[in-house]
Amino acid sequence: MAQEIREGSYKKGFVARILGEQPTSIQKVYFWLMMLSLLMWPLFLLVAAFLFDAPIRSNVDEICRIGMAMTILFYPVYLLPLIGLWFRLSKLIRATWLYYLCPLIPIAVFFMFAEIDSSEYAARKPEGYDPSTFERLNESFAKDIKHVYYCNEILEDADPKSFRALNDDYSADSQYVWYKEDVIEGANPQTFVAPEKNNSLDFSIGLAHDDHDYYSQNHPLHVADMSSFKQIDGSWAVDRQNVYYIGMEAEIGKDVVPIGDFCTFHALNDFYASDSKNVYYKNNIVDGADPKTFAPLYGENNFGKDNNRVYYKARATSIRDLDALKHRNMDYGLYEAFHTDGKIVYNPELMAMPDGSDFATIHRVESYRDWYADKNRVYYENRLLPEANPQTFKVFPIHYVSEGHVSNNNKNFNYSYDGNRVYYRDSLMLGVDVASFICGYDYVDSISFAFDKNRYYQGSPNPRLEKLRQRK
Numbered sequence: 366m367a368q369e370i371r372e373g374s375y376k377k378g379f380v381a382r383i384l385g386e387q388p389t390s391i392q393k394v395y396f397w398l399m400m401l402s403l404l405m406w407p408l409f410l411l412v413a414a415f416l417f418d419a420p421i422r423s424n425v426d427e428i429c430r431i432g433m434a435m436t437i438l439f440y441p442v443y444l445l446p447l448i449g450l451w452f453r454l455s456k457l458i459r460a461t462w463l464y465y466l467c468p469l470i471p472i473a474v475f476f477m478f479a480e481i482d483s484s485e486y487a488a489r490k491p492e493g494y495d496p497s498t499f500e501r502l503n504e505s506f507a508k509d510i511k512h513v514y515y516c517n518e519i520l521e522d523a524d525p526k527s528f529r530a531l532n533d534d535y536s537a538d539s540q541y542v543w544y545k546e547d548v549i550e551g552a553n554p555q556t557f558v559a560p561e562k563n564n565s566l567d568f569s570i571g572l573a574h575d576d577h578d579y580y581s582q583n584h585p586l587h588v589a590d591m592s593s594f595k596q597i598d599g600s601w602a603v604d605r606q607n608v609y610y611i612g613m614e615a616e617i618g619k620d621v622v623p624i625g626d627f628c629t630f631h632a633l634n635d636f637y638a639s640d641s642k643n644v645y646y647k648n649n650i651v652d653g654a655d656p657k658t659f660a661p662l663y664g665e666n667n668f669g670k671d672n673n674r675v676y677y678k679a680r681a682t683s684i685r686d687l688d689a690l691k692h693r694n695m696d697y698g699l700y701e702a703f704h705t706d707g708k709i710v711y712n713p714e715l716m717a718m719p720d721g722s723d724f725a726t727i728h729r730v731e732s733y734r735d736w737y738a739d740k741n742r743v744y745y746e747n748r749l750l751p752e753a754n755p756q757t758f759k760v761f762p763i764h765y766v767s768e769g770h771v772s773n774n775n776k777n778f779n780y781s782y783d784g785n786r787v788y789y790r791d792s793l794m795l796g797v798d799v800a801s802f803i804c805g806y807d808y809v810d811s812i813s814f815a816f817d818k819n820r821y822y823q824g825s826p827n828p829r830l831e832k833l834r835q836r837k
Contacts, residue, residue, distance in 0.1 A: 758781065780804045
């Protein structure tokens with residue numbers, strides 16, 4: 366009798382009650398390991414919160430995201446019933462191993478929703494597309510019997526019959542070549558070759574080409590000699606006549622300079638290159654630089670030196686040996702550092718500052734802007750700002766205006782103020798109302814603007830700017 370009572374009590378234990386009958390020792394240990402997985406649930410819940418960050422593409426996409434989120438969210442709710450059900454099922458069909466596959470069920474459900482969500486069923490389709498002939502060519506391009514689509518928008522003038530996607534950015538038909546949604550003027554669709562997709566960590570710009578030119582995105586380089594043309598890296602390309610700068614902020618088709626020596630040309634970094642005759646900074650020849658001894662300074666893109674002097678970008682400075690000077694802020698790199706020989710103070714662009722500049726207190730007013738201040742005065746580059754007070758001097762925020770949106774998460778490059786005085790770079794502006802003054806850049810019209818309640822100082826009125834001017 367006592368033994369029956371003990372067995373009955375044992376069967377009423379937590380694990381036995383969940384599973385429906387007494388488990389073996391291994392099954393009980395496995396049960397508690399499953400319980401420990403609940404400790405990871407808050408981390409998975411955090412992942413679920415990011416499932417809805419990207420825009421919803423379709424109803425199927427929304428259902429799949431909800432399904433993935435619910436699989437994670439309700440894991441603590443369905444875990445115990447799921448374990449019990451799977452244990453009893455394993456007993457029923459006499460397949461003990463089935464019990465140990467229990468954790469695969471929520472994983473399989475999650476990845477089922479994920480797989481459907483990444484399929485064509487969940488992809489957003491163009492408005493008015495023909496479902497019977499619709500074909501997705503790659504991540505960017507699709508077509509049906511009537512139209513060609515780039516990112517689900519109709520690609521104007523494209524011929525569906527002859528259209529082909531060359532990669533995710535380039536495409537062509539019998540008449541035109543496109544970079545994304547822009548026609549590449551003058552490109553030959555019969556001979557056009559798109560750059561291969563780069564799957565490595567090398568972010569160099571790949572150039573496309575046809576039988577008569579090379580292209581960076583939709584911009585022709587206007588190559589002078591196709592037979593000798595070669596791309597050096599992501600910043601430089603050459604032929605026997607010219608150097609082509611194709612790197613950061615390049616004006617493709619305009620950043621061309623005559624080459625000194627094609628055979629010896631080589632890149633020094635992203636902004637500097639040289640051959641046996643010249644040193645190049647982007648699309649400029651660095652006048653006076655000695656190519657035999659020139660080298661970038663401390664690995665910086667914008668600073669270099671030869672045996673004669675130090676250079677900032679394409680400009681020769683009056684500094685012969687930077688190491689002989691005393692420095693401040695060098696821990697932040699040369700672009701934030703100040704230097705002195707004991708008499709002259711040099712700003713981060715290595716310009717000599719006016720006499721009397723205080724090396725101990727001089728600093729950049731705003732990061733990446735060209736205003737400086739010390740305890741006594743304010744400067745723009747190396748020029749004094751008349752009457753500016755370093756204690757109250759500030760830089761205006763820059764307003765970035767696009768269609769229906771304004772942001773001001775940065776400071777302006779050109780406009781600053783001190784009390785009631787407003788400056789354009791180093792020039793004092795007269796008659797400006799500081800309280801209503803706004804400056805920035807209009808991305809729609811690609812213009813800079815500045816105005817107060819009385820007038821425009823830069824740019825011209827349009828509905829977006831007038832709305833900003835009225836503080837709406």
